[in-house]
Amino acid sequence: MNDMTPTREAREARLEGMGCKRKRVEDVRFTQGRGTYVDDIKLPAMLYGDMVRSSYAHARIRKIDTSKAEKVPGVVAVITAETLKTVNLAWMPTLAGDVQMVLADGKVLFQNQEIAFVVATSLQAAADGVELVEADYEELPVIVDPFKAMAADAPVLREDLAGKTEGAHGKRDHHNHIFKWQVGDKSLTDEAFNRAEVKIDELLSYHRTHPSPLETCQCLASFDKIKGELTLWGTFQAPHVIRTVVSLISKLPEHKIHVIAPDVGGGFGNKVGAYAGYVCAVVASIVTGRPVKWVEDRMENLSTTSFARDYHMRTEIAATRDGKVTGLRVHILADHGAFDACADPSKWPAGFSNIITGSYDFPVAHLCVDGVYTNKAPGGVAYRCSFRVTEAAYAIERGMDILAQKLGMDPAELRLKNFIRREQFPYQSALGWEYDSGDYATALNKAMAAVDYAGLRAEQKTRREAFKRGETRSIMGIGVCFFTEIVGAGPSKNCDILGLAMFDSCEIRIHPTGSAIARVGTKSTGQGHETTWAQIIASEIGIAASDIMVEEGNTDTAPYGLGTYGSRSTPVAGAAIAMAARKIRAKAQMIAAWLLEVHEDDLTFDIDRFQVKGVPERFKTMTDIAWVAYHAPPPGMEPGLEAVSYYDPPNMTYPFGAYICVMDIDVDTGVAKTRRFYALDDCGTRINPMIIEGQVHGGLTEAFAISMGQEIRYDDMGNVMGASFMDFFLPTAVETPHWETGHTVTPSPHHPIGAKGVGESPNVGGVPAFSNAVNDAFSFLGSTHIQMPHDAWRLWKAAEKLGVTG
């Protein structure tokens, strides 16, 4: 070696591989406004589509008159359910095994439901057309409250299901019932409750909200009549699934459908599903022979495409007097709106809500979920969480706090006492999951130390006494949350969407000069895959991340994948990427052995090269090997250096975290101020710490929004309240707290690189941390549970009810 030889450290640094805080490659275009989002794409002769929507939440439609709209200059066509019936598309299947109207067919079932689609030569002409479509309604009684949906005399919402006593998930008990889903041992659980020394029983509601990415849902459909091919650009988190869905419902052959998800301005679950606007744009393009663009406005986004949550969870915990949990019994009433369009894997009508035993060693548990129809928009998507995990984490984490209060125990101490211990992993939960790994006590103790938990409790004690003496009007809450997520859907044995196993995929091609392209079946909506996927490959095969281009979202070029949601990209596609890279490394090793005239086993891989064991100066870099693979491969070997991997994960991954929130609430105004928020996350192996931290900040901010004010509300008539940013709470930089982060690393034992996924953890853990802080603040005044969202008005009402307002 001489002075010109780069050190191992220099070679490693050049790769910018796993663990590196690599700056994002996406940012070069995004900071210059040079991203390409769907609405940035314009095609010659393109038309603009706009929706006519229902004013009523439940009404029969006697007549739709489109004649005036059709006369508007610039309007080219008006599509209604009658038009769609000619191509058998008035209704479409949902991901949850139900069907839903594309455009209103005879009646409407929620406010702002799609009635007609106006297509025009300009945005303005389309809007003029929308104004002139006239619908004649006959109002029907409305169901908004899910607790009234199954009353004997409740109005029939889904007349199309008349006489159907079986749904996609078994027996229906009532005309507004969708499914009953049960898991766990009921009799053993009932027995545990009969024997219990201490019990809690609380209705914990997780209100309806919305993912609300800054870019709404949109698409551009272009049907080429000559070739019989459809190109569909769209805001799709799962472009391949969209291609298959379009093929199945349109009967166009799948190879003649080109689905492209360009840059996507945030998803958070909103962009998983297939919406009426997409179907209408496709049909309109076929009918008119011109490209048709459909862009939702914000009100349409908030009120129609995919709400989240709306789970009402009666949560019971049985325990011993000294605080050992002995049983968990939960009944969930799930409000799915007018159509069951939840975006869950097919066999999971309530998602993975059976993760509800959380981080605790419950010997027995039982969960029962009833899904019902109401006159609200369909959806039920996983808003920045794995399927219904957020709801489950909320129930168990609030439940544990309520139990601690009843026992007179510190909530952190109760958690430490009941944790699944490190040596119990892999752990079989009472509700059927195999937790892969965890070290919960270490994480919680680290978080408690970081915030001086004992000091905070001492301060709280002093301040409560001062409050009682009338010396302050402020109450202090400390919210503890310890969550376990279940992400990485999922193993083909139990996870599919429309029958498609939930694998993911990667194809890597190394070019002759030693750079590479990797194509992956996922789709970044802001997570920075172009940056992080290259880091995995860099570490696996020794090509610098800056020499690897990552491409996603084009179904013609990317291998089939199930997309990005439920924190599945790193657990599933991240594994596929590592496995594809390892196939390349294996072939590269054969080439290196031939070049160095040694046996393959005599080589060792060192950062960016294969070197002869014990003789490090004899080596071949990946660049050398790439050239040989295309120039003069070893005799008998296929030329080229590329690989594809489809990864079927053997298990889910189970990220976890310990969050602590400190809050001060003014009882006279209900204004809550977050003094401190500490989030410790364990997502296994960390690919890019900078991006992880950014994801945690963002997820915590969404959790803050949801718990402290964000809500999609309806009045008794089914009018959607809060369907604009005037009313729907999105925090600004002013309200948003400062975030402190920390981590532990417990690698997943079954994942090729040990990574678990992180993007959604802060939303899952953040909401209970905030809500526990609020409830902890009020607990000494005799309050057990205050429902979310905890906006100032509701907190003031809570204080008033407790008789402590001024």
Add this chain to the structure above:
Amino acid sequence: MAKINVTMTVNGEEVSGLAEPRTLLVHFIRETLNLTGTHIGCETSHCGACTIDLDGVSVKSCTRFAVQAEGAQIRTIEGMAEANGTLHQLQESFRQMHGLQCGYCTPGMILRAWRLLQENPHPSEDDIRQGIAGNLCRCTGYQNIVKAIQHAAATLNGETIAEAAQ
């Protein structure tokens, strides 16, 4: 509806086009001028994705008509980097401090930050948070956006700042 010819200076260049009186400025910028870096997030003035600089103030271009911008001096995100491709310090700082994720709010956020720094070259954290309160971001939680603006301000002032994004 009859169209009116509108002329304005955008990123230092005089441009003109036809617009209906009701055409929003943001639509004129995106559809007529083909400058698609200015985004639309709400069309109700709440989100700030459409923020541009107009005659020396930050303006949400979804809440102006194109015809109201007759004769205006406008800067959009496309006018931030130098002609040779060198990024403006704010653009560079957003990248360095991980001040963006999906990139949708970024152009508006950068244009707003630029005007903020014109008015206040030494903003405190609170000044920055108040100053960008009209611009919503759904991805970052703002913390690294604030750091990016602090980083840009310090760099433009010739000060050094420790790397903020971990």
